[in-house]
Amino acid sequence: YxxxxxxxxxxxxxxxxxxxxxxxxxxxxxxxxxxxxxxxxxxxxxxxxxxxxxxxxxxxxxxxxxxxxxxxxxxxxxxxxxxxxxxxxxxxxxxxxxxxxxxxxxxxxxxxxxxxxxxxxxxxxxxxxxxxxxxxxxxxxxxxxxxxxxxxxxxxxxxxxxxxxxxxxxxxxxxxxxxxxxxxxxxxxxxxxxxxxxxxxxxxxxxxxxxxxxxxxxxxxxxxxxxxxxxxxxxxxxxxxxxxxxxxxxxxxxxxxxxxxxxxxGSEEDRETRLRADTTAELISYAVGCMFGRYALEEPGLILANQGETIEDYLKRVPEPSFPADDDNVIPMLDGDWFTDDITERFREFLRIAFGEEHYGENLRFVEQALGKDIRKYFLKDFYNDHVRRYKKRPIYWLFSSPKGSFNALIYMHRYQPHTVGTVLEYLRDFKDEKLKARKNHLEAVSISAGASQGDKTKALKEIEKINKILAELDDYERDVLYPLATEQVEIDLDDGVKANYPKFGEALKKIPGLS
Structure with a gap:
């Protein structure tokens, strides 16, 4: 209750x-x-x-x-x-x-x-x-x-x-x-x-x-x-x-x-450092909210905050957004610029629009210095933990994550539809079958190229080995977890709460103690 x-x-x-x-x-x-x-x-x-x-x-x-x-x-x-x-x-x-x-x-x-x-x-x-x-x-x-x-x-x-x-x-x-x-x-x-x-x-x-x-x-x-x-x-x-x-x-x-x-x-300096870092994390959290349409730069308060709302509902509220919400409610969170709507790229775009292009480089440096790390590394290592903590183990953004975290995609549960897992699956297949394999083919060409140095060839072979391990991980994740889940067309009811809905997705989602 x-x-x-x-x-x-x-x-x-x-x-x-x-x-x-x-x-x-x-x-x-x-x-x-x-x-x-x-x-x-x-x-x-x-x-x-x-x-x-x-x-x-x-x-x-x-x-x-x-x-x-x-x-x-x-x-x-x-x-x-x-x-x-x-x-x-x-x-x-x-x-x-x-x-x-x-x-x-x-x-x-x-x-x-x-x-x-x-x-x-x-x-x-x-x-x-x-x-x-x-x-x-x-x-x-x-x-x-x-x-x-x-x-x-x-x-x-x-x-x-x-x-x-x-x-x-x-x-x-x-x-x-x-x-x-x-x-x-x-x-x-x-x-x-x-x-x-x-x-x-x-x-x-x-x-x-x-x-x-x-x-x-x-x-x-x-x-x-x-x-x-x-x-x-x-x-x-x-x-x-x-x-x-x-x-x-x-x-x-x-x-x-x-x-x-x-x-x-602790010292006053330590407290100030923590406050700057937490305020920066709150800025990032708000930016992610804007990515999903929960918030908008043009309008105060909540925009999309009801079950099953869509990008069409968002555009009725915000017809000409300066920073548009994501169309399909799936935002990849990967170790590299593999997608144009990758969360790191979208945050950089947010920073440019919200605070201006002129001081973008300086503003990004401030963000990264406050966090104590590169913005992509923050998204991969810390963002979701911060989100779960902020919402007291009842996260409103859910992280689809392969066993070793080689593939991650974030969704907003209020915009969830039964086909959303299928959309996540499309991103996984695109990443695995198109982008990673294209990169592997390029590296294989380097490894046998007469014009490449021995150092470049060795580096290429090491990266090929890494990609092979990632492909094996993602093949298993697709076959055993994500594809079966996508075919189920899982329904959720927000009235049941996160504690009842999150476990419906099993090993597809990032494990949260007390929820999984």
């Missing part, structure tokens, strides 16, 4: 509904608060719950024992209401967040629903303060932040709407929301910060420098506001002699803050 939001067709997702309109909407998936990592003010919006027909199946389906329903919800009068929420179990301080209207919740998170003139923003401000961090262990010295524990907190300050506490919390929530939505793992992501006009400069490096300055200003402002929030509550409780309002940089829970994102055990 639970999915990561990116797994399903977005047209079946209901954001911002109340309970009545959700029941009438025909939507299947609705946001669910499910705890998550230590993050204050806003965020951790990652999962959806099947609440079609007002949660009918969830509430009526029997457990395998037959003596009880599979799930219980004892707070139906509270679902879809705005709230203050927090992760129930934590080894560190409590981290409360605003929960907008339209969410369900489960046992991993707890919620407070203020009544009367009390503001949920003010409640979040109280729960994120040093005062609460001090008082909670006295009330309940365990790792469980239960609603009853929170309800037992003494309140020594007005939490009314329009109070100073609410106004301060509203500013903090706005900053936290802008940070959360700056990454493609947010359903409110509209575009890559590196592409925004506010930070654009002549080169990608200068653009990154401007963006990094903005992120530092955000972090500093967040720290200042959090310390003001602490002062409000410390003074209200008369704890000036006991508590300091200061907030360490690593507790400013913005993804753009490397002290929070990576911790402070």
């Amino acid at each position: 639970i999915r990561n939001w990116a797994e399903v067709s977005f047209m079946r997702v209901g954001i911002g509904f109340d309970r009545a309109s959700a029941a009438e909407s025909g939507k299947k998936w609705f946001p669910q608060s499910k705890g998550g990592e230590y993050r204050k003010w806003y965020g951790n919006h990652e999962t959806l719950l099947d609440w079609s027909r007002d949660g009918h199946e969830l509430q009526t389906r029997l457990h395998s024992s037959g003596d009880r329903t599979l799930a219980h919800n004892f707070n139906l009068d509270k679902v879809f209401l705005g709230a203050a929420t927090w992760t129930k179990i934590s080894t560190g301080p409590i981290s409360a967040r605003i929960q907008p209207k339209g969410f369900l919740f489960n046992d991993a998170s707890a919620n407070a629903f203020p009544t009367g003139n009390i503001s949920e923003l003010s409640v979040v401000g109280l729960l994120c303060s040093k005062v609460t961090e001090c008082l909670l262990p006295l009330i309940n010295p365990t790792l469980n932040y239960l609603p009853g524990t929170i309800g037992a907190l003494p309140v020594a300050l007005s939490l009314d709407k329009e109070s100073s506490a609410e106004k301060r919390a509203a500013k903090l929530i706005d900053i936290a929301k802008s940070d959360w939505d700056a990454y493609e793992t947010s359903w409110d992501f509209s575009g890559l910060p590196l592409l925004l006009r506010d930070y654009r400069a002549e080169t990608l490096e200068a653009t990154y420098t401007g963006l990094r300055t903005h992120w530092q200003d955000m972090t500093n402002e967040m720290q200042r506001l959090e310390q003001e929030n602490n002062r409000i509550f410390i003074e209200a409780y008369g704890l000036q002699d006991e508590l300091s309002p200061e907030v360490p940089l690593e507790e400013i829970t913005l993804t753009c803050n490397p002290a929070y994102r990576y911790g402070v055990k």
Whole structure:
């Protein structure tokens, strides 16, 4: 009943509904608060719950024992209401967040629903303060932040709407929301910060420098506001002699803050290096999204994000794209320029179009220096691992890969059609039977040429031996795996989620622990 939001067709997702309109909407998936990592003010919006027909199946389906329903919800009068929420179990301080209207919740998170003139923003401000961090262990010295524990907190300050506490919390929530939505793992992501006009400069490096300055200003402002929030509550409780309002940089829970994102055990230089590399990887991920039509340079937010959508659907949304989406939803990822739509070639094209031809060489060098490797090597060695990690082992791009990785092709699961494996097979055969064999024939001619040096002949023979091994690998992959799969015309249903659909393709896809 639970999915990561990116797994399903977005047209079946209901954001911002109340309970009545959700029941009438025909939507299947609705946001669910499910705890998550230590993050204050806003965020951790990652999962959806099947609440079609007002949660009918969830509430009526029997457990395998037959003596009880599979799930219980004892707070139906509270679902879809705005709230203050927090992760129930934590080894560190409590981290409360605003929960907008339209969410369900489960046992991993707890919620407070203020009544009367009390503001949920003010409640979040109280729960994120040093005062609460001090008082909670006295009330309940365990790792469980239960609603009853929170309800037992003494309140020594007005939490009314329009109070100073609410106004301060509203500013903090706005900053936290802008940070959360700056990454493609947010359903409110509209575009890559590196592409925004506010930070654009002549080169990608200068653009990154401007963006990094903005992120530092955000972090500093967040720290200042959090310390003001602490002062409000410390003074209200008369704890000036006991508590300091200061907030360490690593507790400013913005993804753009490397002290929070990576911790402070290493050096500041190491953190900056990691942030530059990760920001570059996010640029590459966005570029791949544009290749598949999930995003477009001309339009904000999601473009193709529903099951079985096609290039025709894309062109209806983006009639004249500057960087067109791939026609057949198959992008080869190989160790060489074998195809014009190879992922490395397409990224280079993206870089030229998005950041201009004039500084292309300099921009590509910045990308490769940030990654610490050649862009093709990044795609072959790191890209898919980064993608699987970014989407928490529920990848939306799937990698068809031969046993030793000599052939790789990426597809976008939302554009998958039963004939897609057949298209991958066509790429494999073209690579194997046309391109590799043509290269082998050329090398064989070199190896017996009277005009070739002995060194060239030796080099040619070694490459022929390598190609023969690759051909044997790909013959086996085609015969035993890809061809039988292509004839099956496998159907998928995005509602079933990646965990159910990915294993249908067996050894054709790159193995992911927990999915294969």
